[in-house]
Amino acid sequence: MSDRKTLQVQKISGHPGPVPGAGTQRQEVLCKLIDTTTCIGCKACEVACVEWNDMPFQPTMFDNTYQTMPDTNWNYWNLIKFNEVSSDDGSFQWLMRKHQCMHCADPGCLAACPADGAIVQYSNGIVDFEQANCIGCQFCVSGCPFNVPKFNPSTKRVYKCTLCSDRVGQGLEPACIKSCPTGCLHFGTKEDMLQLANKRVVQLQQHAGLKDAGVYDPQTIGGTSVVYILHDSTNPEKYGGLPKNPRIPLSFTLWKNWFKPVGLIASVMAFAGVILHYVTEGPRRVQPQPPVREIDGGEARKDN
Numbered sequence: 001m002s003d004r005k006t007l008q009v010q011k012i013s014g015h016p017g018p019v020p021g022a023g024t025q026r027q028e029v030l031c032k033l034i035d036t037t038t039c040i041g042c043k044a045c046e047v048a049c050v051e052w053n054d055m056p057f058q059p060t061m062f063d064n065t066y067q068t069m070p071d072t073n074w075n076y077w078n079l080i081k082f083n084e085v086s087s088d089d090g091s092f093q094w095l096m097r098k099h100q101c102m103h104c105a106d107p108g109c110l111a112a113c114p115a116d117g118a119i120v121q122y123s124n125g126i127v128d129f130e131q132a133n134c135i136g137c138q139f140c141v142s143g144c145p146f147n148v149p150k151f152n153p154s155t156k157r158v159y160k161c162t163l164c165s166d167r168v169g170q171g172l173e174p175a176c177i178k179s180c181p182t183g184c185l186h187f188g189t190k191e192d193m194l195q196l197a198n199k200r201v202v203q204l205q206q207h208a209g210l211k212d213a214g215v216y217d218p219q220t221i222g223g224t225s226v227v228y229i230l231h232d233s234t235n236p237e238k239y240g241g242l243p244k245n246p247r248i249p250l251s252f253t254l255w256k257n258w259f260k261p262v263g264l265i266a267s268v269m270a271f272a273g274v275i276l277h278y279v280t281e282g283p284r285r286v287q288p289q290p291p292v293r294e295i296d297g298g299e300a301r302k303d304n
Contacts, residue, residue, distance in 0.1 A: 028124065028190070028191075029125040029189065029225065030124045030125055030126065030163075030187070030188070030190065030225060031125070031187070031188065031189065031190040031193040031194075031225050031226070032174065032186070032187050032193075032226045033187070033188075033193040033197055034097070034098050034185055034227070034228050035183075035184050035185075035186070035200060035229040036095065036230055036231065037210075037229060037230075038182050039097070039098065039182070040182055040184075041066060041080050041082060041096045042181060042182075043068060043080055044176075044179040044180060044181060045177075045180055046068060046076075046078050046079065046080060047179070048175040048176050048178065049077055049078040049161070049175060049176055052164065053077070053162075055075040055076065055077075056075050058075050065082050066082050067080065067082045068080070071147075072099060072148065074150040074152040074158070077100060077160055077161040077162075078098065078099070078161060078176055079098075080096055080097070080099070081096065081097045081098075081099045081239070081240035082096055083096070083097070083238060083239055083240050085238050095238055095240075098176075098184075098185070099240060100148070100161040101127065101146070101161035101226070102146050102224040102225070102226045103125055103126055103161075103224060103225035103226055104127065104221045104222065104223075104225075104246075105221065105224065106221045106222035107119070107121060107127045107144075107221075108143035108144050108145055108221070108249070109140035109141075109144050109149055109160075110140075111143055111248050112140050112142060112143025112144075112248075113139055113143070114135075114139060115133055115134060115135045115137070116133070117130055117133040118130055118131075118133040118134045118135065118140075119140060125225040126162070126163045126168065126225065127163075127225075128162050128163075128165050129149075129158060129159065129162070131155070131157040131158075134156075136151070136157060138151050140158055141158065143248060143249060145221065145243055145247060145248065146243070146246065148160050148161070173187040190223075190225065190227075193227055194215065194227065197215045197227055197229050198215060201213050201215060201229060204229075210231050212231070212232045212233060212234050212235075213230065213233065214230060214232075214234070215228070215230075215233065216228035216229075216236055218243075218244075220246055220247050228242075
């Protein structure tokens with residue numbers, strides 16, 4: 001995988017230093033809007049993602065559907081999911097959804113990661129992975145409610161969609177947006193994308209008869225920088241297992257917010273105790289050996 005250009009952008013978490021995304025004037029929270037009602041499943045976005053990120057070849061797998069493969073992979077970050085759904089009235093729907101990293105406002109991967117600087121969140125909302133700092137523990141895989149990060153057993157690193165942070169840093173839109181022929185994909189500020197999404201929802205409800213149409217921007221994780229327009233927002237699970245109320249596992253939240261700080265404080269106090277003992281009591285001294293009592297005639301003397 002080719003190296004991306006390293007530039008400067010303000011972070012709200014992570015470690016300091018050169019990172020992708022530079023010299024940009026766009027410090028607002030950015031957002032990708034995906035209108036599933038206009039997606040035709042052409043897979044142009046899949047090809048654009050692979051080409052721009054110079055990913056190694058990934059063999060496809062036939063799974064009795066037009067879907068390229070069953071799921072994303074460490075070298076396949078963007079996948080159009082094809083979902084055949086039958087209704088109670090006998091009607092049939094073919095729902096297609098662009099599956100990728102959601103770039104959560106409260107990322108489960110970042111909450112779970114124990115390696116400082118392996119996962120960073122920029123001020124524009126993009127959540128990026130710094131593979132050089134990754135220790136391969138795969139906690140981020142368990143912490144993601146969307147099952148997005150994927151592990152490469154060869155490099156012992158984890159990978160996912162970066163929302164083309166290198167392109168965005170130069171004021172460009174992500175590669176998948178550029179390739180979409182139907183206007184299914186849009187990119188801009190979160191505020192603008194939500195306005196556009198709500199306008200489209202009203203249109204679907206009033207003129208297309210889709211009374212349950214709505215915007216998918218789950219607030220259980222603080223919202224996302226990838227937002228969907230769904231035909232049926234009351235049942236997002238129909239779109240390839242999109243969770244209705246995604247949440248970060250409680251174990252990671254407790255560990256990151258409570259146990260880790262408490263453990264750090266305890267370690268500092270223990271170290272301070274060692275220093276205090278050294279100052280007040282001095283260094284440890286070698287204790288003299290007890291005298292050896294000689295026994296006459298090689299036999300033990302018994303006291304009467």
